[in-house]
Amino acid sequence: MSTSTVIGTLDDESLPPERTRRQRRRAAHNVEPSSHHRGPVWTALGYVGMVLVVLLVAVPLFWILITSFKDRGDIYVRPAQWWPSPATSDNYHELTTRIPFFDYVRNSVIITSATAVAKIVLGVLSAYALSLLRFPGRSVVFLVVIAALMVPNQITVISNYALVAQLGWRNTFQGIIIPLAGVAFGTFLMRNQFLSLPGEIIEAARLDGAGPMKLLWRVVMPMSWPTLVAFSLITVVNEWNEYLWPYLMSDDETTATLPVGLTFLQNNDGVTNWGPVMAGTILAMLPILVLFLFLQRQMIKGLTAGAVKS
Amino acid sequence: MNEFSRRGFLGLAGAAGVAGLAACAGTGTAPSSGGNGGGASSNTIEFWSNHPGNSKPVEQQIIKAFEAANPNLKVKLVDAGKNYEEVAQKFNASLAGGQLPDVVVVSDVTWFNFALNKQLAPLDDLLSAAKIDTSDYVDALYNDYNLDDKHFALPFSRSTPLFYYNKDLWKAAGLEDRGPKDWDEFLTWAPKLKAAAGSDKVVMELPDGSNYLDWVFQNMVWGYGGAYSKEWTPTFSDPNTVKAGKYLQDLAKNGFLKLSKDPAPDFTAGIVGCSMMSTGSLGGVAKDAKFDVGTAFLPGDGNCPTGGAGVGIPANITDERKKNALKFIEFLTNAQNTVTFTQATGYMPVRKSAVDLPEEKAFLEKNPNAKTAIEQLPKTRSQDNVRVLLPGGGARIGKALDQVVQGQDVATVFKALDAESQQVFDSQIKSKLGA
Numbered sequence: 001m002s003t004s005t006v007i008g009t010l011d012d013e014s015l016p017p018e019r020t021r022r023q024r025r026r027a028a029h030n031v032e033p034s035s036h037h038r039g040p041v042w043t044a045l046g047y048v049g050m051v052l053v054v055l056l057v058a059v060p061l062f063w064i065l066i067t068s069f070k071d072r073g074d075i076y077v078r079p080a081q082w083w084p085s086p087a088t089s090d091n092y093h094e095l096t097t098r099i100p101f102f103d104y105v106r107n108s109v110i111i112t113s114a115t116a117v118a119k120i121v122l123g124v125l126s127a128y129a130l131s132l133l134r135f136p137g138r139s140v141v142f143l144v145v146i147a148a149l150m151v152p153n154q155i156t157v158i159s160n161y162a163l164v165a166q167l168g169w170r171n172t173f174q175g176i177i178i179p180l181a182g183v184a185f186g187t188f189l190m191r192n193q194f195l196s197l198p199g200e201i202i203e204a205a206r207l208d209g210a211g212p213m214k215l216l217w218r219v220v221m222p223m224s225w226p227t228l229v230a231f232s233l234i235t236v237v238n239e240w241n242e243y244l245w246p247y248l249m250s251d252d253e254t255t256a257t258l259p260v261g262l263t264f265l266q267n268n269d270g271v272t273n274w275g276p277v278m279a280g281t282i283l284a285m286l287p288i289l290v291l292f293l294f295l296q297r298q299m300i301k302g303l304t305a306g307a308v309k310s
Numbered sequence: 311m312n313e314f315s316r317r318g319f320l321g322l323a324g325a326a327g328v329a330g331l332a333a334c335a336g337t338g339t340a341p342s343s344g345g346n347g348g349g350a351s352s353n354t355i356e357f358w359s360n361h362p363g364n365s366k367p368v369e370q371q372i373i374k375a376f377e378a379a380n381p382n383l384k385v386k387l388v389d390a391g392k393n394y395e396e397v398a399q400k401f402n403a404s405l406a407g408g409q410l411p412d413v414v415v416v417s418d419v420t421w422f423n424f425a426l427n428k429q430l431a432p433l434d435d436l437l438s439a440a441k442i443d444t445s446d447y448v449d450a451l452y453n454d455y456n457l458d459d460k461h462f463a464l465p466f467s468r469s470t471p472l473f474y475y476n477k478d479l480w481k482a483a484g485l486e487d488r489g490p491k492d493w494d495e496f497l498t499w500a501p502k503l504k505a506a507a508g509s510d511k512v513v514m515e516l517p518d519g520s521n522y523l524d525w526v527f528q529n530m531v532w533g534y535g536g537a538y539s540k541e542w543t544p545t546f547s548d549p550n551t552v553k554a555g556k557y558l559q560d561l562a563k564n565g566f567l568k569l570s571k572d573p574a575p576d577f578t579a580g581i582v583g584c585s586m587m588s589t590g591s592l593g594g595v596a597k598d599a600k601f602d603v604g605t606a607f608l609p610g611d612g613n614c615p616t617g618g619a620g621v622g623i624p625a626n627i628t629d630e631r632k633k634n635a636l637k638f639i640e641f642l643t644n645a646q647n648t649v650t651f652t653q654a655t656g657y658m659p660v661r662k663s664a665v666d667l668p669e670e671k672a673f674l675e676k677n678p679n680a681k682t683a684i685e686q687l688p689k690t691r692s693q694d695n696v697r698v699l700l701p702g703g704g705a706r707i708g709k710a711l712d713q714v715v716q717g718q719d720v721a722t723v724f725k726a727l728d729a730e731s732q733q734v735f736d737s738q739i740k741s742k743l744g745a
Binding site: 072073075076077078157158159161162163164165166170247248250251252253256260263264265266267271272273 | 361363364366386387388389391392396399400402403404406407409574575578579580581590591593594595597598600
């Protein structure tokens with residue numbers, strides 16, 4: 001059996017709603033007097049709108065970037081300075097000398113990668129069990145998972161703290177990572193993804209003699225790449241930015257993460273020197289940006305992977 | 311059959327994983343022994359601090375000196391959060407699960423709840439056992455931590471508000487180079503300042519209700535003879551308190567006053583004529599501002615509220631640890647170290663004898679603005695109970711003040727505040743007092 005034929009039916013199934021949407025869109029256009037070729041006014045307005053949205057997103061980021069290169073005295077001035085003059089790298093120097101910045105980076109990388117891997121593996125495996133394998137009590141287990149999703153982690157923080165502190169795990173990596181590795185959201189998301197796969201393919205693979213692991217790796221996972229990548233990306237970004245738990249658990253730079261470390265640049269009673277804070281924000285943002293660019297390509301690859309014959 | 315068992319195994323494995331995840335939300339059992347409450351060895355002192363005013367290097371310096379003076383003791387400085395509230399949160403978490411610190415930073419707002427629930431140790435017996443003379447602490451600061459005639463913390467990073475003004479604007483308005491004597495005098499100045507400032511600048515900017523307006527506003531209330539409360543009885547409906555509220559409202563109505571999240575940036579940028587801000591802002595403002603910064607006492611006499619934080623000792627640690635902790639606290643806040651600490655941060659020296667030290671004299675000579683703050687110190691007054699000691703007091707009053715500034719009727723808002731405060735007191739504090 002070739003998977004491509006089955007994918008073909010999948011495509012056929014998805015076509016009708018697509019067509020109606022297109023028809024609807026066309027119908028909507030027909031209502032307007034200038035049906036196909038929009039007038040130059042509309043085009044211009046469209047561009048203005050796009051520029052506005054871009055500015056809305058880009059200006060704060062731009063402001064962070066230029067502030068990180070400004071002299072301290074140039075940050076609060078009126079009229080605002082839109083280009084750092086003179087530009088200085090002092091803020092970056094201060095950032096790396098005033099706090100143990102690279103220790104925080106190392107901790108962030110360790111904690112983020114460990115929790116992300118744990119969450120993804122747990123999420124995929126548990127979702128697979130809950131969607132495609134049959135065993136007694138499956139729906140009860142699923143309900144428990146969903147219930148866990150409903151409890152915000154701020155509520156469990158105190159009891160988690162008690163548990164971990166009694167294990168003597170305060171200020172250790174396992175103390176930070178293990179309680180964060182629970183992943184009701186991933187289970188839920190991946191289960192729904194797996195359930196949306198056409199049953200015919202699963203059945204065909206089973207008939208062809210694929211065992212559970214093979215079914216997961218060779219059939220289910222390749223069709224679920226986009227969801228998995230999206231889930232991974234969300235997970236990594238969340239873990240990278242996680243604040244509450246690492247701050248409660250860590251005592252110093254041996255385990256504290258970047259978001260926790262950066263707060264020590266801010267002055268809690270008085271005036272903060274924002275230059276180094278902005279420099280830290282830029283440096284903390286970069287790894288995630290790179291990862292996003294990389295995973296974005298993967299996401300598109302995943303979208304097209306099943307659709308063409310290899 | 312083979313197929314089934316493998317599938318069953320996987321399913322079980324998945325289920326076990328899920329159960330594991332759910333278990334992560336479990337609770338710990340209560341600490342086994344009330345005595346030691348954690349694994350820290352008794353000659354290591356854990357100091358939980360948020361390093362107020364970016365003071366980590368100074369704290370480390372003081373710790374080093376302490377360890378040199380006491381070779382058998384070690385101090386572990388712990389990053390316990392970015393502000394006082396976070397330290398309180400982390401301390402709260404540790405109370406549930408053991409591993410208590412030896413010394414913890416508690417702010418004027420956070421200490422009381424811990425003291426009330428017997429989570430902080432009363433220090434008086436410890437102090438007298440260690441023969442520490444407390445009369446050298448600045449009285450208003452020392453007595454801020456008083457509950458039922460027991461003291462639950464010693465002052466550490468203490469600040470007061472100061473009246474900051476833009477000297478250039480003062481000159482342009484033809485005013486004397488000083489702060490207003492009282493708020494009535496300020497009202498006669500405000501139109502002149504407004505005329506000199508022009509339309510794009512604001513005469514006075516204060517922090518809004520979620521950022522300590524309730525702290526600095528106490529000065530206005532006291533200035534008009536009112537108060538937030540007398541002991542535990544809320545007195546917002548007192549005619550004098552209402553008068554102060556109306557004064558604040560009129561300032562805003564006439565366009566003299568603006569509230570913002572943080573007035574410091576606007577003041578430093580030169581678009582605000584004056585403000586009431588913490589002494590902790592002194593260093594930063596002086597460094598950033600491109601004009602001549604003036605400081606003065608808050609208007610009125612003896613109307614300046616205290617603020618900032620002290621250091622306390624958890625109740626549930628061994629006596630041995632408490633003794634060592636107190637030794638460290640005494641060292642941290644002695645005349646010499648309070649001078650070192652405050653010169654690096656902009657806080658107030660907490661010892662009376664500190665101002666007589668030669669290095670402090672030299673420092674004040676060079677920093678007249680810091681001198682203003684220290685000279686104001688004897689004129690400070692401990693804050694009213696309903697703001698600092700009632701749970702959520704600051705936020706509650708701040709919200710009401712925001713409403714007042716937006717133009718709602720002062721008497722109505724303050725009356726509601728009275729009732730609300732009373733109710734919180736009755737339900738959460740009353741039964742625990744004197745127990």
